[in-house]
Amino acid sequence: MKLHYSVTKLLCACMVMATLNACEKNNDTNPDPDPDPTEEHQYAAVVCIGSWPSTAYYIANVPSLTEGTITIQGNGAEMTGKVYAQDVPQKNGYYYHANAGSGRFGKYHVENGTLIVDKEIPYTWLNWSSYVWVDDETMVIFGTGADDDEVNEGRYSIVKVDDMTITNGKLDLKAFPNADFTNYSIGFAEYRSGKLFIGYQFASDDWSTYPVMKIYNELDIAVVNYPDMTLSNNISDIRSTTPGGPIVYAPSSFVDENNDLYFVTDPVSGYDYESPSVIYRIKNGETELDGSYYFNLSSKTENGMGAAMWYIGNGKAIIRTRVAGETIDLDHFYTIVDVRNGNFIKKLDLPADKGERMVQAVVVEDGKAYIAVNAEDKDYIWQYDPSTEALTPGAEFIGGIDYILRLEKVK
């Protein structure tokens, strides 16, 4: 009797479950916030949904930074299958990506909701981690590579993006100090008045003691004459390490109106759990660090780390700051720093950013910063007005986007 009962119950349970499943479809009919999803807008966002292995990347339309909603339901250009990556720097609506796995460098744009391949060229010279625009038509990309001797070297390629023609060369970086260090990690890159400034760090390829990695307590900056690519100077400093993470994801430097160059370091990103995160300056016309300038970001942010930095104007920068810890998979918050005068202004009163570790999160427009925050509750683009210090929520990402990877101005 008892057995028969349980069998019946089992069968019923199956039926109920099958029925439930049949009627759950399309229960969320979000209003389409974008009447014409193919219309080209001024802004876009690269987002990710789904959990592994079914993650998918899309370039979503952002009709407005300040109002409305952003969704990829039936909307946005699918990247998976074409460019399955988030290191896709953008300029003037064109996205660029170097894929070492399939040996190509490509230029892409979105048209009618589709990601269009403008051109892909065979490319195997380097594994990229950094880039800089010399002018609107010229991108210089940086990374490492090795010949058959397997000794890693710093490399560059000058890319004329109009027709995607490329000139390759080797960077004159400092030799490895000892056998523990067999690689370079190339960080920030800036172009200023005929010179390229390229931050780099000696790195170890020995992962056997991970997460305790060998650390070289020095950061370096190669100052290179452009376009002949000869070395002008090499700057070294031992007060911090890792001058910028792979900045193909997010920037960590800028040149301001005075032509002064600022960059922020992120030692934890280079497995250095001791050194502070520091902002440095290289003054206009100089090829050395400004010896009088040293801004210890960690000391102002409870040992936070500067993961990415954008210039707002008037000597002020916004920094995506990671909370203290020995990994880069932690919460981020945003801080405002008067970099010109070396004053810490404030930590913005925003929800904790639970998002990806490397995010192009800020767009600056008319002196205001627009910040995409992957919050625990609602994901807004927040507007920060430095003149009034007002913080207002704007457009909202809806529908449960997992990661906001890049917020871009495309026109």
Next chain:
Amino acid sequence: MQSINAQHRSGISGYVKNADGPIADATVIIRGTERGTVTNKKGYFELSRVGQSKVTIVVSYSGYLTQTQEVLPGASKLLEFTLAKDERQLQDVTVTAVNKAREVKHSGFSVNVVETKQFANTTADINQVLNLTTGIRIREQGGLGSNFNFSINGLSGKSVKYFIDGVPVEVLGSAMSLNNIPVNLSERIEAYKGVVPVHLGSDAMGGAINIITSQKQTNYIDASYSYGSFNTHRASFTGQYTHQKTGIQVKGTAFYNYSGNNYTMKDVEILEGGVRHGNEITDLNGAVFVRTDAKRFHDRYQSAMGQIEIGLAEKKWADALFLGVGYSQGMQDLQTGFEQTIVYGNVTRKSSALSGSLRYKKDNLFVHGLSLNIFASQSRDSYLTADTLYRQYYWDGTWTVKSSSEMNSIKSLSRMSRPKTFARANLSYAINEQHSVNFNYTIDRVKNENYNELVTSEDPQPGLLNKQIAGLAYQQELLDKRWVNTFFGKYYGLNLTANKWINNEYTAISQSQPNYGYGIATRYKILPEWGVKASYEKAFRLQEVDEVFGDGLNVQPNPDLKPEHSNNFNVGMYYGKTLRERHRFYIEASGFYRNAADFIYPVPDQRSKALKNENKSSVRITGMEAELRYDYMNLLSFNVNLTYQNAVNTTKFGGTTSSTPEATYLNKIPNQPWLFGNAGLSIGKNDLLGKDTRLQFNWYTQYVHWFYLTWEAYGNANGKSDIPNQLVHNATLTYSLQNGKYNISAECRNLSDNPAFDNFRLQKPGRAFSMKFRYFLR
């Protein structure tokens, strides 16, 4: 109707036998009614309340001529049927196999049973045979020997386990896989879906495939060789010899596969221009991608296996006692990465394994009804992946120097070595005709070593896995065997240890955890040929040693991993009907439900490119499958099946901490077939081209409905990628001589050369021809 009459006949009973003795499971029906029964082990049957009018009793059994007897009112009630073999049927029908296949099929478990004799003259491997059945989808990356993903009712990967005669296939080494084992080595294949009987003692959460080899006691040789497109050679041998005087038995099994796999890739990229020196493009300046068709150039595959067993059978103290030794090896060129823009030209994989085994079986041990079955083995499996050139290859075989190795890492000769001790004991006891218990215990001990030979000479941090799985099942057969129930419980014990660097010191860390699973399978026969069944299991897939501790190369450790687990339900029915003793229909349909959580996936890190296994996602699958079969005597057989499955993502919160469920929550899982079907037609006639010959024609068609590469609801419809409809036809013509002693077949796969794809649109082979010769001596 008749039974209303008070003056009814008490019933009809009788015996069914053949020349050798009683036949169990023969079907006995009263013609013109739905009433009937099957014979028991003694060949006995009983039909109660038959009524007073004249009735005709029809007795049928596969492989035998159907017999009828008229029973007049008042006539003798104890009938006797002696069935004669149906000589028209294929000669290698083994009655016990048919019997066993039906017994498994008609159990409470949801199971596909394939009798492989119908494929014996084709070049199919086990995968291709199973791919034609309901609920099963195999996604191969390319041609012979390529990586594949086996899915049973939507659960795939490591949650599906493979066995040969109940022993895990990996005992025989990593060169053994379902896509290289020739179909001739098996007599029958059982595919258990979601609910797995305890005698396959394993953490098979999604299901289990059990390949049953020939259980014949007679001497025989089955040898075959085939040659086909893409320079594909396949040879297989299986045989058995018994020395009559001593009773010593020798069994041998071997196969060899080789393929160039140099099939044409359509519309792929090659480079034009640039400065070239032989196959090397020394300067990429001016080189551009152009699209063209190109042959695969680095995809050779070779595998070989040999196994020999010597022992005694049917002794007083042992039904079987065998010692065996086996060796297998494989060699494989790798042609592509996960998408076909990633081209390799020099990456290779090699593997070899040596194993020794002991097996013992005794029925009625000490007491009547107690059976013991023991298997133990020791094996050593090693594996080498070579990626030693800083090159980027293109589809025409040209290459350029690249800044990292082909697989985008440092140069490596990655060695993996896995010494393994495996033992299994199965004890079953039939308490009486109705009740039986089965106890199964397996222990599996594997040491896992991984290292890059170019960097170090050993794995400083090998992992050790100790897996013990015990299962207890109780089976009852009620209401004259019309109702069969199996209740079972399983214990999964997992013990993992490894030495790891912690704070610059080698520290031994270990982890052990018990998990408990349970389930039930039930079947009720409404009529002799009409049954309904249902089954349930709470199932686990335990984490593996390299998933927890990393592999020392590319996979980072994650000691917080939990096992994958799932609640699996099946309901189903089958019905068979024979009309005028010529037409036989069989229909089977079932529904399934899986609610699986904590899938373990290696998740790549965008920055370090290293992988880390994480309990990443959950899925709920509901689906149904149906199969219809029709046979006309021994001449024609037709079957068609269809599977629909709706796999829905139940991962509520993804990578980020969020109070909003992720967009894909309750969305259909992308990049997975969800509607597919097969149809097969076989027609054959004996003695058409001479005495003792048979001409046989087989046709199979496979259909996979199109599906999206990414999430259906997201992204603009203009730019969405999909995997298009796939329709593939295969045909085989076989001519057999001397009652199947010599067989010759011509086969064409993908007859219409339709595009066939897999994950991320990786192209599979187009049209391919082959010839097969088979020699079968009894």
